[in-house]
Amino acid sequence: MKIFSKATFEANVKGYSIFDCAFNNADRFCFLLVEQKSSRDVYPRTRFLVLGLDGPTAPRIGYYDTGEMTFSSIARGFNPEEYVAVDSRSRVYSSDSKRRGEESAIESLISLSNEAGDTVVINRVARVSGKIYAIGSDRCLYRREGIEKWVDLHAEGRGAPMPADYTTSRTDWGRVLGFKDLSAFSETDFYAAGGAGDLWRFDGKTWQQCPLPTNAQLETVCCAGDGKVYVTDLHGNVWAGREESWTQVATSELSWGSQPVDAFWFKGRMLFGAQEGLYVINRNKQVVPLGDVEEGVPSSMVTGRIDISPDGNHLLTAGPHGACLYDGETWTRLFSAFDYR
Structure with a gap:
């Protein structure tokens, strides 16, 4: 080609x-x-x-x-049909069949101030059930409804709960709390991950924190075709489960900068993507380059x-x-x- x-x-x-x-x-x-x-x-x-x-x-x-944009990510939405990119400071680019260009930043349309008075950092955008979501720090999610139309799940009463002492002077909430990634089986079965082992399930009405057996910094989450949810940490270690039951299914020795930033179920197996290269879980339950287990990659x-x-x-x-x-x-x-x- x-x-x-x-x-x-x-x-x-x-x-x-x-x-x-x-x-x-x-x-x-x-x-x-x-x-x-x-x-x-x-x-x-x-x-x-x-x-x-x-x-x-x-x-x-x-x-x-x-x-104008720095540290951006991009996703394709299908309701509405468009490409959407958002950077860490909430600046937005979009493209559909009729237009292409920048929009107003999310923070100029809705408040991105959290309960502690800090500004939410957008970590990435993702497509979930056809919709684009901007995924932010401090357990914040913003659903896109069209050009310059974003909905804060907290503002509509459907945001993830915050710790009881969240507004105190603790300075490391940015490290402790999610989110970094979002995935879903359906519109009423979301999983969001990030922070220090901070994994949550949303059933469309209420959020439940999942007892993931780690406090490692979480990077990706994927609702997979085998019915399990897969979660990776900063070094590529993988846990799998659902709701109350979680088990580590793979170890990894990937260095910082090589860790998975994408995780997708494809053709019957989990694949993990980094800035350079694809990874998979091998028979020894280790995360290794895909080229190590099959030819032609x-x-x-x-x-x-x-x-x-x-x-x-x-x-x-x-x-x-x-x-x-x-x-x-x-x-x-x-x-x-x-x-x-």
């Missing part, structure tokens, strides 16, 4: 690293790119690259640049961040220098920077 010529690659991708990706379908996706800079005096630019491989004029390539330069197609049949993965599609049997390299040197 050839998406770019050398000229179009240099015009659209050269000088940037791929930081995240979002799936519409097997022919349409969006990549979040960050400018490669040697100087720290100026923020790197963020580029949102939209690719379409279908239609009479394929490939269709378009991008939007901004110098592309390098970590073009794999890592993960999103799954809505029908569950394709996996999109992106590393810092390229991207691939995977249908469970065949890997298709979409593009790689090394093809254009």
